[in-house]
Amino acid sequence: MTTDTPVEQEPDRTKRLEEEGEIAADYLEELLDIADLDGDIDLDIQHDRAAVEVVADEDGDLSVLVGSDGEVLEALQELTRLAVQARTGERSRLMLDIGGFRAxxxxxxxxxxxxxxxxxxxxxxxxxxxxxxxxxxxxxxxxxxxxxxxxxxxxxxxxxxxxxxxxxxxxxxxxx
The missing domain is CATH 3.30.1370.50 (R3H-like domain)
Structure with missing residues (x-):
């Protein structure tokens, strides 16, 4: 029996985080369509987590998805994590940002x-x-x-x- 070295595990981890980001992006795109909001979705991996950001178009305002003090953003992040978990069967630690609020x-x-x-x-x-x-x-x-x-x-x-x-x-x- 062989064990994976950290170098061999890294591509698998990166692939899993990329998959989480893609699932989250699909979920959020549907949400934007339902809410009739325009925005682009950027994906990245930061601090060993999938990082997803919804960026407003030039004339767009996504503040409704942030809420005051970010409480709507927190709720959307949890819902997005649940959507990822439903597809992957694993708990997600992804970070969601909307309109640069978290940054x-x-x-x-x-x-x-x-x-x-x-x-x-x-x-x-x-x-x-x-x-x-x-x-x-x-x-x-x-x-x-x-x-x-x-x-x-x-x-x-x-x-x-x-x-x-x-x-x-x-x-x-x-x-x-």
Missing amino acids: TRRQELTALAEDAIREVRESDREIELAPLNAFERKVVHDTVAAAGLVSDSRGVEPSRYVVVQPSPEQGGASAS
Whole structure:
């Protein structure tokens, strides 16, 4: 019996992620047709996930698919993941963006995290952020980790939030 090396598994993983993107694109194209909205669909693989973006045509407005604070986008992402799972039999972790909402939100969250990092370093005390959804928390955790600090999520959905803490090397006090 032979086992696949990581190099041999990579093409299979990429093919599976491309398939997820294609299934998601078909699902979203049908949705756009039903809603009588115009948009193009871009597919990519980012951070070991299928990444699907619906981009508005020149005169198009897709804000109805985003909703205020992205709640419609979150729901559409879950429905799209379910559509992919129904076809593949496997849970999907695909990321959906519409009209660049997530890309813009990622920049805002990175700035928020950088402000919190600065404050934690100056005060040597942990900082609690406002409640964030899972995508938003992940962006903050990644930014904090890249800066060498520690973060964790606390609370219960929908009020789950991130706490940014001094790094252990900084000798920060931890809250109980």
